[in-house]
Amino acid sequence: MNSSGSDDFKIDDTVLAERKSFLNLVEKDERVVAELRTAFDRIAPQFIENFYQHLLAHPASAGYLQDPKLVEHLKQLQTQYFEELVSGQYDAEYAEKRLRVGRMHQQIGLEPRWYLGAYNLYIQECFPAFAASLASEVPPQLLSLLKVILLDIGLTLETYFAASTEHLRQHNKELEQALHMYFQTEVKARQYAKLAGHEIRGSLNAISNVLEEVVDDFAGDIPVEARDSLQGAYDRCSQVMHVVETILAEPEDAGTPQWAETDGLLEEVRDRMAIYGEGRDIELTTPHYSVRVWADPISLREVFANLVSNAVHHLDKPKGQIRVEHQLSASTHIFSVVDDGPGIPRDQQSLIFQPFYRNEAQPHRGKGLGLYFVRRIVEQHGGQVWVESVTGAGSRFSFSLPLNRLEPSVADSKSVTTPEANHRAEAS
Ligand code: HEM
Structure with a gap:
């Protein structure tokens, strides 16, 4: 599965090797760090406690840790991280985990200065403890110097982030216009x-x-x-x-979410097939039951229409099959538009939902906004969109819609068909 931005955590072995080489992080380092593993069990429990005490004592970090259950859970994960840190194995898997953890902190809105600053706790507490386990001592001057180094790294990095944030802001402004x-x-x-x-x-x-x-x-x-x-x-x-x-029948209040039945919307899409298909023999199959969803019907119809017309336009043979499918998970509806067309190369799969993206090699050239609008509409409805595709074997475009986007009001609930009821209707 490849949704927007989900495949960013792969790290190339050569790139990792280059980074390690720049740091002079060689096999010997890995070996000697692994020797600290014996002291880890003794140091870790108290250190982890102190780590979260510190984060809870500072307003910049405490706000993220309001839920005591989360803190308990994080203590376990932080211990795991600590163990990996002294494992002596810093391969691609290790690096990818760090990227994922970085993304998590970025997603909760934690600024890098606090993330980076927390490493000072590792340095200030664990370095002396490890040194003691080796019957040695870290000179206090060096520990103080490391604090300044961390401060410097944080400040310098901020200028990078400021520049890229400004660039993004500008880009977003242009996009919004x-x-x-x-x-x-x-x-x-x-x-x-x-x-x-x-x-x-x-x-x-x-x-x-x-x-x-x-x-x-x-x-x-x-x-x-x-x-x-x-x-x-x-x-x-x-x-x-x-x-x-x-x-002509489209209401003037298009854009308002309401309970919508997918069978009617898909029928309208089917009506357009004569126009999309341009005389080609393309079979469109849709679920044989209707799904009731909370959505703006016109926007949702355009999502289906866009995905279906996209499949038709990219079909590279006179005959083809397009299937609209529906699945139900615990909290979402998942709709898919599946085709047996040429498929999408892997390197393009994460790009196609971006605005103005066009594959110059394809004969059909639109404005490059169709799939972007699909993504926007789906996201506005609280869902996600993604594609699975194999070159030469077709594509499956899917999008999710939350089941309980809005609890129906009492008046509504009398007429609401639940997804379960849809399935019961299907079975009978
Ligand atoms: C040395 C720096 C830090 C390290 C190594 C670290 C490590 C981790 C790890 C391993 C996870 C779990 C990721 C997973 O679920 O697989 C995590 C999650 C988290 N960390 Fe940190 N952390 C650091 C600093 C901070 C700071 C300063 C805060 C501020 C409060 C923080 C707040 C959180 C929160 C709230 C989560 C849960 C995120 C979520 O589940 O969405 N971390 N961290």
């Missing part, structure tokens, strides 16, 4: 679509009437093949008319 423009264009496009829809409806009606009259009035005079073609044109008119009617 682009999105604002895009949304405005979308609103205008919808208004225009409604205007055009009225015109098209009138013209389609006129064309359908003429076709019907011709077939009715001159049935005997028209060769069979020509009559089939006229019937085909009439059917196509009806299909497009259906799409136009759907656009």
Whole structure:
């Protein structure tokens, strides 16, 4: 599985070797650090207690540790970390764990200065204790110097973060402006679509009437093949008319979450297949039961439509299959759009949900915003989106929607179909 940013924790052996070489961290170091392992059991319990005492005594860190159960849990994990620290094995697995732990602290919003500062506790307490276990002593001047070194590292690193934060802020501002423009264009496009829809409806009606009259009035005079073609044109008119009617029926309050049934939304997507498919033989299958979800129906329909049209556009053969699937987990609905198209190379899978991303090698070129909007809409609904894909074997785009996004009100609850009820309905 590869969702936005989830694969960032891989570290290349060569890159790790280069880092270790720059630090002069050689095999001998690994061996001698591992010798401290014997003193670890004696030192660790008290040290871990002191570590969290210190964090709890400082407002900058105490706020993160309000839950005593969390602190107890962290004590165990911190002990594990301490053990790994003196394990003498600093391979890719070790480095990847550190990256993951770093990401966790970043996600809870802990600033690097506090994370880094906590290492001072390791240095100030464990160094003398380890030295004592080796019948030796760390000169106090060196311990003091290490404090200054940590202060310096923290201050210097902050300038790096400040620069990249500023860069991101600027980037986000530009992105927000682009999105604002895009949304405005979308609103205008919808208004225009409604205007055009009225015109098209009138013209389609006129064309359908003429076709019907011709077939009715001159049935005997028209060769069979020509009559089939006229019937085909009439059917196509009806299909497009259906799409136009759907656009015209869109409520003005589009964007409001409510209980929505997926069968109706997927039917609307199916209606569009004639347009997406451009005459190709593409089979679309959808769940044979309806799922009731708390969502803005129009946005959700566009998520399905985007994923399905994306699958159609990238299909590299005249025949294809697209399946919309639904699964239920303890707390989420998971919808997937599965295709048997060309698949997506691994290195692109984490990029495709980013705005303006386009694969230049693909013949179909959009604005590079479709999947980004899918991600935005899904995230606005409290869900996540990801892709699993194997080159040459197709792709599975999935998104989750929380089950209990909003507890239904008492009035609502009478009419709410729970997912379990959906499944019961399916079974009966
Ligand atoms: C020497 C510096 C630190 C080390 C080595 C360290 C290590 C760790 C480790 C190993 C975990 C568990 C990760 C996992 O679940 O696999 C963790 C989680 C956590 N740490 Fe630290 N930590 C450090 C500093 C701090 C500081 C200064 C705070 C401030 C309060 C802090 C707060 C937390 C919290 C709240 C979590 C739980 C995060 C979550 O589950 O979402 N840590 N830390």
